[in-house]
Amino acid sequence: EVVLTQSPGTLSLSPGERATLSCRASQSVRSTSFAWYQQKAGQPPRLLIYETSTRATGIPDRFSGSGSETDFTLTISRLEPEDFAVYYCQQYDSSPRTFGQGTKVEIK
Amino acid sequence: QVQLQESGPGLVKPSETLSLTCTVSGASISSRDDYWGWIRQTPGKGLEWIGSIDYSGTAFYNPSLKNRLTISIDPSKSQVSLKVHSVTAADTAMYYCSRQPNYGPPHDFWGHGTRVTVSS
Numbered sequence: 395e396v397v398l399t400q401s402p403g404t405l406s407l408s409p410g411e412r413a414t415l416s417c418r419a420s421q422s423v424r425s426t427s428f429a430w431y432q433q434k435a436g437q438p439p440r441l442l443i444y445e446t447s448t449r450a451t452g453i454p455d456r457f458s459g460s461g462s463e464t465d466f467t468l469t470i471s472r473l474e475p476e477d478f479a480v481y482y483c484q485q486y487d488s489s490p491r492t493f494g495q496g497t498k499v500e501i502k
Numbered sequence: 503q504v505q506l507q508e509s510g511p512g513l514v515k516p517s518e519t520l521s522l523t524c525t526v527s528g529a530s531i532s533s534r535d536d537y538w539g540w541i542r543q544t545p546g547k548g549l550e551w552i553g554s555i556d557y558s559g560t561a562f563y564n565p566s567l568k569n570r571l572t573i574s575i576d577p578s579k580s581q582v583s584l585k586v587h588s589v590t591a592a593d594t595a596m597y598y599c600s601r602q603p604n605y606g607p608p609h610d611f612w613g614h615g616t617r618v619t620v621s622s
Binding site: 395427429431437438439440441444445448450451482484486489490491492493494495496 | 548549550551562564565566598600606607608609610612613614615
């Protein structure tokens with residue numbers, strides 16, 4: 395199965411700052427089959443980005459995704475207070491679908 | 503608005519069968535455009551895709567769990583069911599159901615989840 399490794403484990407930033415989250419795949423993943431989710435405590439994951447760079451319905455444009463093959467990035471251009479959460483990457487190119495272990499974005 | 507609601511016992515004894523139901527509203531569970539999936543989350547292993555099923559009953563399972571899984575669909579009740587057989591403490595998790603469209607977003611709607619503990 396495809397193993398996804400996210401870095402860093404924790405990102406400590408202030409509101410207004412830019413966040414850059416990385417996800418590396420153990421083998422090449424088609425860009426049409428890569429996604430990012432946000433999860434807050436007590437809630438299910440929320441789809442942010444799919445097909446590497448397409449924002450899901452209702453997701454603000456400060457969230458953007460990029461990457462290809464084995465290296466993918468989620469960027470939050472200016473952190474809002476509601477953006478502090480855990481973020482997961484996912485590949486759905488090959489079965490089983492797999493997720494990264496998560497990056498926590500915390501308030502500095 | 504698509505809504506999914508998981509239900510089932512919160513406590514299951516080791517070696518028994520964990521049975522959960524996902525009730526879908528706001529969407530047709532018989533749509534050929536969608537699969538309906540199960541995902542679980544633990545502090546140790548994180549998010550794990552369990553499997554999914556389509557309107558016809560065609561199911562796909564995570565190979566790591568395949569021998570212990572049964573996923574079924576009941577369009578008349580708008581429900582998807584998950585059974586995990588011969589459970590151990592490692593099956594203790596938050597279990598989510600989600601819509602898994604054939605095209606576009608991978609998991610666009612999720613239930614709130616149901617917590618299951620395996621313990622005697």
